[in-house]
Amino acid sequence: MDILTVTVLTHAVIYTGKEKIDEGYIRFDDKILAVGPMADYRPQPGEQIKNLRGLLVIPGFIDVHAHGGYGFDAMDGDADQIDQMATAMMEHEGVTTLFATTMTQSVANIDQAMRGVAAAADRNPIIKGVHLEGPFIAQDFKGAQPEQYIHVPDANLVKQWNELSGGRVKLITYAPEKPGAREFEDALIEMGITPSAGHSNATRADMLESKATHVTHLYNAQREFKHREPGVTGHAMLEPQIYAELIADGFHIVPDMLKLAFRVKGAKRIDLVTDSMRSKGMPEGESELGGQKVYVKDKQARLADGTLAGSVLMYKDAFKNAVNFMGASVADAVQMSAVNQSEEFNLASKGTLEVGKDADINIMDQELDLQATYSYGAFHATKD
Known part of the structure; x- marks a missing residue:
């Protein structure tokens, strides 16, 4: 797999599968590198930041x-x-x-x-x-x-x-x-x-x-x-x-x-x-x-x-x-x-948004309409 630019989704409501983070961030390439509340976020050089205020982030x-x-x-x-x-x-x-x-x-x-x-x-x-x-x-x-x-x-x-x-x-x-x-x-x-x-x-x-x-x-x-x-x-x-x-x-x-x-x-x-x-x-x-x-x-x-x-x-x-x-x-x-x-089914790298898991991520709006998907960290805007 090609090396991906590190992406950070910020200011999102994140459902990790273990907890809800009301205003959080998630950093990833093909794997999840960090996830937590915005209070813990520290920008890093070279990362691509996307502000998702008002949107939900959930596992794929x-x-x-x-x-x-x-x-x-x-x-x-x-x-x-x-x-x-x-x-x-x-x-x-x-x-x-x-x-x-x-x-x-x-x-x-x-x-x-x-x-x-x-x-x-x-x-x-x-x-x-x-x-x-x-x-x-x-x-x-x-x-x-x-x-x-x-x-x-x-x-x-x-x-x-x-x-x-x-x-x-x-x-x-x-x-x-x-x-x-x-x-x-x-x-x-x-x-x-x-x-x-x-x-x-x-x-x-x-x-x-x-x-x-x-x-x-x-x-x-x-x-x-x-x-x-x-x-x-x-x-x-x-x-x-x-x-x-x-x-x-x-x-x-x-x-x-x-x-x-x-x-x-x-x-x-x-x-x-x-x-x-x-x-x-x-x-x-x-x-x-x-x-x-x-x-x-x-x-x-x-x-x-x-x-x-x-x-x-x-x-x-x-x-x-x-x-x-x-x-x-x-x-x-x-x-x-x-x-x-x-x-x-023992899909150990799937199912939750936790450090080390595959960066399989869905983004939804407040009406629960799908907006975009990351599969192994690669971005895909949702097709109609």
């Missing part, structure tokens, strides 16, 4: 569940396109760390995706992992995943895909009620991969036997939360150690149910995700997901039968919606958009 966003956007999809397996996709997510949305996400498809297609992600990640450091969503899921809750490619849990396939990805598989969505799931979970944990219950018909009893520590898109594509059977959703609500993803677009989950999840789980166990597909950032109309036609209208992506097919949600809007829909504070939203993900 970490999206652990995004399939695509801007006309591209991880399943295409094209390294150039996956590279462009990750960069677009950073420039338009403030995503500075991405888990490229696959879906239920043929083994050969997932092989190709893993090779493409590995090559893209070698050139684009924003791509820090892979989320395998399927193919080890339940037919009853397949959502927009093509049924013909659903597979029984197979640790050997996971090992194959992890090797093809360069050891980047961090998260797997699977159905914990499927035969062999306990042994499958043991194999995942041994490989350092987080097991996530999703696209699942599991009961509360199934989940109590499971080693899943994460739930994929809470409420969506899983056994419903009912008064006689808590299912996957109820289990995630009841078990304080489980991390739960939320697609905070107001369509996948209505605002009241987002608020309920936030009140029950609390900020420290929710991961905001987009679950976005290739139509994000593109004009509305016909698109594609896993070989299936998708129709995008009114900020919703659906199959012909009306099934939601991922989202076109931008992460910057998920952050804002967490405050407006869920009643979260800005500090809570920072927790759910960066801190939790860094802790859950």
Whole structure:
């Protein structure tokens, strides 16, 4: 990486992920060099100073569940396109760390995706992992995943895909009620991969036997939360150690149910995700997901039968919606958009604005509209 001029952002309201500094400064090149109150700031020769009075500074966003956007999809397996996709997510949305996400498809297609992600990640450091969503899921809750490619849990396939990805598989969505799931979970944990219950018909009893520590898109594509059977959703609500993803677009989950999840789980166990597909950032109309036609209208992506097919949600809007829909504070939203993900997936250089961490920084105005992003200290004005 090129040597960067040292930048100092001054007079900002800074949410470090650990504390709020009402009038603070942050000094960085590609790494954070200092952060603190303005009373402690001492100018240094050669540094570039930007006065951000009236603006907020927060950590860059970490999206652990995004399939695509801007006309591209991880399943295409094209390294150039996956590279462009990750960069677009950073420039338009403030995503500075991405888990490229696959879906239920043929083994050969997932092989190709893993090779493409590995090559893209070698050139684009924003791509820090892979989320395998399927193919080890339940037919009853397949959502927009093509049924013909659903597979029984197979640790050997996971090992194959992890090797093809360069050891980047961090998260797997699977159905914990499927035969062999306990042994499958043991194999995942041994490989350092987080097991996530999703696209699942599991009961509360199934989940109590499971080693899943994460739930994929809470409420969506899983056994419903009912008064006689808590299912996957109820289990995630009841078990304080489980991390739960939320697609905070107001369509996948209505605002009241987002608020309920936030009140029950609390900020420290929710991961905001987009679950976005290739139509994000593109004009509305016909698109594609896993070989299936998708129709995008009114900020919703659906199959012909009306099934939601991922989202076109931008992460910057998920952050804002967490405050407006869920009643979260800005500090809570920072927790759910960066801190939790860094802790859950051992992303040691990410997630908070502390000395020695990567200079992944978002700048927002008082209305929580994204203004600019620094990725590894390089400035990017937010693109519309």
